[in-house]
Amino acid sequence: MENAIVVDDLVVDRGRRTVLHGISCAVAAGSVTGLLGPSGSGKTTLMRAMVGVQKIRSGSVRILGQPAGSAPLRSQVGYLTQAPSVYADLTVRENARYFATLVGQDAAEADRVVRDVGLAVAAGQLVGNLSGGQRSRASLACAVIGRPRLLVLDEPTVGQDPVLREELWQQFHALASGGATVLVSSHVMDEAGRCERLLLIRDGHLIADDTPSGVLASAGADDLDGAFLRLIQRAATATSPATATATDEGAQ
Numbered sequence: 001m002e003n004a005i006v007v008d009d010l011v012v013d014r015g016r017r018t019v020l021h022g023i024s025c026a027v028a029a030g031s032v033t034g035l036l037g038p039s040g041s042g043k044t045t046l047m048r049a050m051v052g053v054q055k056i057r058s059g060s061v062r063i064l065g066q067p068a069g070s071a072p073l074r075s076q077v078g079y080l081t082q083a084p085s086v087y088a089d090l091t092v093r094e095n096a097r098y099f100a101t102l103v104g105q106d107a108a109e110a111d112r113v114v115r116d117v118g119l120a121v122a123a124g125q126l127v128g129n130l131s132g133g134q135r136s137r138a139s140l141a142c143a144v145i146g147r148p149r150l151l152v153l154d155e156p157t158v159g160q161d162p163v164l165r166e167e168l169w170q171q172f173h174a175l176a177s178g179g180a181t182v183l184v185s186s187h188v189m190d191e192a193g194r195c196e197r198l199l200l201i202r203d204g205h206l207i208a209d210d211t212p213s214g215v216l217a218s219a220g221a222d223d224l225d226g227a228f229l230r231l232i233q234r235a236a237t238a239t240s241p242a243t244a245t246a247t248d249e250g251a252q
């Protein structure tokens with residue numbers, strides 16, 4: 001299968017620290033892939049590099065065959081940031097219609113995405129008056145306008161109730177069945193089982209790139225929660241001698 005995302009030996013510094021240490025991975029076109037890892041492990045930074053808004057130190061990121069961030073990708077990549085990126089003083093419908101015009105889409109397309117994220121009843125409401133979960137869905141609606149070929153979704157299900165989370169996951173799979181590639185970050189390990197492929201990141205290192213069943217098998221665990229804990233502990237053990245040396249030296 002063709003790859004929608006190819007990351008090769010990516011190194012990213014933020015502030016004075018290196019936060020991605022030579023990440024290499026590929027995401028198959030038309031798949032739903034989960035990007036998982038503890039808080040601060042580098043998920044958002046990796047997603048930012050994929051959509052071309054993150055300065056990188058070295059390595060490369062290619063999206064749909066082009067360098068990340070290149071002009072032809074603008075209408076082909078939808079990005080949902082963690083913080084809602086819609087205007088609080090516009091209604092849901094006005095936001096969607098505004099973002100639709102930016103990518104050359106019409107009002108009907110704006111109304112479709114509002115319906116698809118379950119916000120038809122709140123379409124006329126100001127975004128500033130919505131609940132947190134509704135506001136995230138308003139942002140999601142704007143990210144999927146025009147049916148982008150790649151969707152990069154940073155924690156799209158945070159703050160959503162179980163029913164809505166279920167619906168959102170069904171939508172992600174429907175988008176992938178329609179040919180889109182969907183990359184979803186999450187802290188919630190029970191969501192990992194809904195993905196065809198998983199990328200697990202810890203401290204800026206990729207520690208697993210496998211199917212959910214492959215992750216279970218390599219960790220020797222019964223559930224994904226347990227598997228991730230084991231893989232994270234294994235990775236920590238593998239790096240601990242260096243940590244111990246640094247601590248010892250620091251103490252002297």
Ligand SMILES: Nc1ncnc2c1ncn2[C@@H]1O[C@H](COP(=O)(O)OP(=O)(O)OP(=O)(O)O)[C@@H](O)[C@H]1O
Nearest residue numbers: 014015016019037038039040041042043044045046
């Ligand atoms: N603007 C910034 N300046 C300096 N360091 C940053 C900046 N943004 C993030 N970092 C650091 O980069 C590292 C990776 O952060 P990132 O936001 O990519 O992690 P994450 O896995 O997405 O975390 P979370 O799940 O909590 O959102 C963290 O150590 C974080 O403190």
